Amino acid sequence: MENPASGPGAWSSSSRKRRERDEQEETPPDTDATGHSLSLEENFTFSDTLVALRIMRAQFPRIDKVSVRPFILRSQLYSSVDDRTQVDRELESLRREKVLRIFKLNTGQDDHAIMFVDDYLNQIERISKRMEGKKQYDVAVLEWFKIHVISSKLDPSIGHEELCTLLSMGGKVKDDHITLLINAGLLTRQLIDPTMYWFTIPNIGSVLKGLSQGRKELLSFLNRRKYKEMMLAPLERKCLRLSPMDMRFHLRDLIGSGHLKTAKTPSGLLVRVVKE
Template sequence: MDNSSPSTSRKRQRAGEPCPEPESDLNDDQLLSLEENFNFSDTLVALRMMRAHFPRIEKVSVQPFILRSQLYSSVKDRTQVDRELESLRREGVLRTFKLSTGQDDHAIMFLDDYLSQIERVSKRLETQKQEGLSVFEWFKEHVIHLKLDPSIGHEELRSLLSLGGKVKEEHISLLINAGLLTRQLIDPNMYWFAIPNIGSILKGLSQGRKELMSFLNRRKYKEMPMAALEKKRLRLSPLDMRFHLRDLLGSGHLKTVEGPTGLVVKVVKD
């Protein structure tokens, strides 16, 4: 994983330790089952572990991200999660992104990974002889580091970009087309910060949620041992079962109970 732009706030990442690499680079001893790696007492530890287990997705170039709901599944004190996420966000260790898949859906990405994602997009456009690519450097240096919120207004965006050079509307259009910004539906003068290349993954996230819930609802008692369920493959999502289980457990659609042979995943009744 390319982390060529290290965060200046690495102090929160436990004495300068690098983030673990995605799942494909871990050995078998490090790949514990979900049940063995389910509960955490520290939000940053949970983030780093989930980042390491982010599935390899073919034909999609996206850096690992974690859903806030996934943290809620593993760090039981939600107030603690929100408080620690806010602290890490303000220190520039990570960024949060509002997702289009649900009102409460938020993705979390380590800042180093996000900067690498921007760099990939910029290099791809460079090969296409795209003009105005200097805006990506302005965006990284003057917007990302100074605006920590998930959204930004049009005039504030222009003002921050102008710290790098003379801003044209074409520059902002380039950022939108690159997937770094999306216009808010309620107010077109406001933008959400976004993760490039995530569109197909978000489609898979929505479809995978429905597929997993449908699978469990068809079972006699609407439940299944976690160890067995984790081995199942989803047809409609590029994300793995582990990713979806953490998401649906954290959002309250599923719950776990202790069974004779380990944790059992059950559908939460309305």
């Protein structure tokens, strides 16, 4: 018997909620009423998690040669909304409403990425279209995955047996289907338990490498300064050599993860390395 909370009705209901939220937005979220593009200092903190998510999604940097939809790190939200308990509570609510998904990242740290469900489904659709012309791929499993797995399994991970049960609602499941989902970048096996999978964001590998390198580069830059600090405004304008992400992306991440902190001064916000 189908769970009414995870059936097609719930999926269409959550889609309507997302559309209603979209219709409420009249101006681009990273600009003011006059269309002026806001600096990081001008929109550094927010009172609402969804507003913060929308602004950071709009500010996600364009990455050459990598087809990945915008995502936001949980640490970036922690830097932008003062109450971390509020962030976690609102993220959980948005996750259950199927507005967004949360992914555990393979960075060696406790990193989590947040992606709007519409963006994630769009990325799966792109993969499906790319594979359609190749006869060796049974792309029907991508549709099964989208309709039966993504719509009902909201956690960051899933067991092999449950995955096969959900996929079988679309058709007969073969080992090749699971292999295709892994090769497409939608799943990865957990190292500790090979019968469990993490849901993953396709094409994110090179971006994660740049994320780690950019963190090190920014911290190294600030550590070389006399007082290990710099005003936020000029720091935001600097470019990183080793990361495809921009300075704003890395500053929000490192402030939210506690590696950097800010202090208000008469001249504006100061960014300082946190002493270990």
